[in-house]
Amino acid sequence: MSSADALPEPLPTGLPDVHLAPVAPGLAHAERHAGILNAAERARLARFAVAADRDRYLTAHVALRILLGERLGQRPEDVPITHAACAGCGGPHGRPVVPADPVHFSLSHAGDFFVIALSDHAVVGVDVERVPAGPLPGALHPEEEDELALLNPADRPAAFARAWTRKEAVLKAIGAGLQTDPTTLLLGTAPTPRPHPAWHLTPIPTPPSYAATRADPLLLHEGLEQDPGQ
Known part of the structure; x- marks a missing residue:
């Protein structure tokens, strides 16, 4: 080419x-x-x-x-x-x-x-997702649902999209798809992801009305940060 x-x-x-x-x-x-x-x-x-x-x-x-x-x-x-x-x-x-x-x-x-x-x-x-324009689907962890409930209704769609891209990114890295119940993954809805024992989650900057996340194994990410020449 x-x-x-x-x-x-x-x-x-x-x-x-x-x-x-x-x-x-x-x-x-x-x-x-x-x-x-x-x-x-x-x-x-x-x-x-x-x-x-x-x-x-x-x-x-x-x-x-x-x-x-x-x-x-x-x-x-x-x-x-x-x-x-x-x-x-x-x-x-x-x-x-x-x-x-x-x-x-x-x-x-x-x-x-x-x-x-x-x-x-x-x-x-x-994973990349559009911020939903209609009613929000379920499939969040109960603690994430509680987080959404505390937000102004206008802020809930973007928070949902952030949480959903985190789940999808982890499930794609595992190779499990939606065979794993996404409600079991607690990754948070706030702009900064919740810490996870196995995965490092990086928000990807997107245009408005979208959200995206990258998931990498946590131990690998920590090792690369300590030795960036690898």
Whole structure:
């Protein structure tokens, strides 16, 4: 792929290895390079009945392949993406991986944006969500529900979105998806996440009406902070 046809610029987040970008500016680029998707990805793309869903999937997955190809020194279409064993049942439908884990990655898309996180060291999870405009769904920890109840009603949707992206990011890193009850994860609704014994949660700066979070194993994060040369 020529330098003249590189990925559209991501939004500035101040976070290394986090690629947050709007869908629309990258759609034409993604359509030009749809051929780099593998057979399974193309089949999934063909099943979308709603154009906006198709556009999000195409733009995000083309960007993912290009970023992985750059990291691995391979052509994007040659990057072998498969699935790890499911954390719940052991079947071959867990989190997406590159065999032997030369690089770990996570992808999420919602509304007008997608986000990709990469890690050379250990599993990573990422999630982006739109701030809900209607009634808030459940699925929060009881203490998080109590936190929401103390807020001004106008502030509750953003707080809910923060909490939900934290849960999704952790579950994606684990590879459990929603097989794990999200109400059992206490990660908080405030702008600063609650400490967790296993996961370090990093809020990702987003445009208004969105929230996003990156999840990394806590012990790894602490080790990298102590020895940033690693």
